[in-house]
Amino acid sequence: MTKIDFYYWGDQCPHNYKIKELLNIFSGDKRCKINLFDISKNHKIAQYLNIFSPNMIVIDDNLRWHGPISMDNLESILNGIIPKARPYNVKISNNIIIGDIKDLTEKTITDTCVLCSSSKKNVYCNEKGNWIKTLREKYNLPYIGKLHYLNKVCIGGAEFVPSVAVPYPIPKARGRIT
Numbered sequence: 001m002t003k004i005d006f007y008y009w010g011d012q013c014p015h016n017y018k019i020k021e022l023l024n025i026f027s028g029d030k031r032c033k034i035n036l037f038d039i040s041k042n043h044k045i046a047q048y049l050n051i052f053s054p055n056m057i058v059i060d061d062n063l064r065w066h067g068p069i070s071m072d073n074l075e076s077i078l079n080g081i082i083p084k085a086r087p088y089n090v091k092i093s094n095n096i097i098i099g100d101i102k103d104l105t106e107k108t109i110t111d112t113c114v115l116c117s118s119s120k121k122n123v124y125c126n127e128k129g130n131w132i133k134t135l136r137e138k139y140n141l142p143y144i145g146k147l148h149y150l151n152k153v154c155i156g157g158a159e160f161v162p163s164v165a166v167p168y169p170i171p172k173a174r175g176r177i178t
Contacts, residue, residue, distance in 0.1 A: 002032045002078055005058040009167055010040040011131040013054035014116045014124035015068050022071060031078040039167040047169040097150055104145035104157055106133040111147060111154040135165060 006023055008016040023034050039046045049056070057065040059077055065085055076083045102108050106129035113125040132144055145159035163173045 005035045007037045008055040011127040017127040043167045046167040099150035103143035
């Protein structure tokens, strides 16, 4: 039986929801045992496993898979064939594009669905929207980043989160967070 451990940072990344949805399909499969670990609830897990990404799958305590995983990849793994993990590369252009900037909030997150989850299904970004709203309310933040638009279409952005909320083993802010 293949052991699949999925480590994820809440719904920080739309792929986290997609991967949980995919793993749920395999929850009754006798070829595997699936365990889910939300590292936002226990930062020591991220430190112990040296996790610095919003999600990671560990197969049989050995293979570390970062980033999105497909149904085909999971089927191959469960059939004893380990697919070659390809780096998750973000396409970056050298072109300078002038456009509009908007705040990243639970309302504007759906504009990022195609970019962030490779899907037009808003459900993935809606879960991230709930995550953003909770984070903003907890830390009294007006927004958690900026989004870049060209012709009213989101083409990129940047997200920033208070260090004390980040589960990765990074230096944490001391004192008052505002």
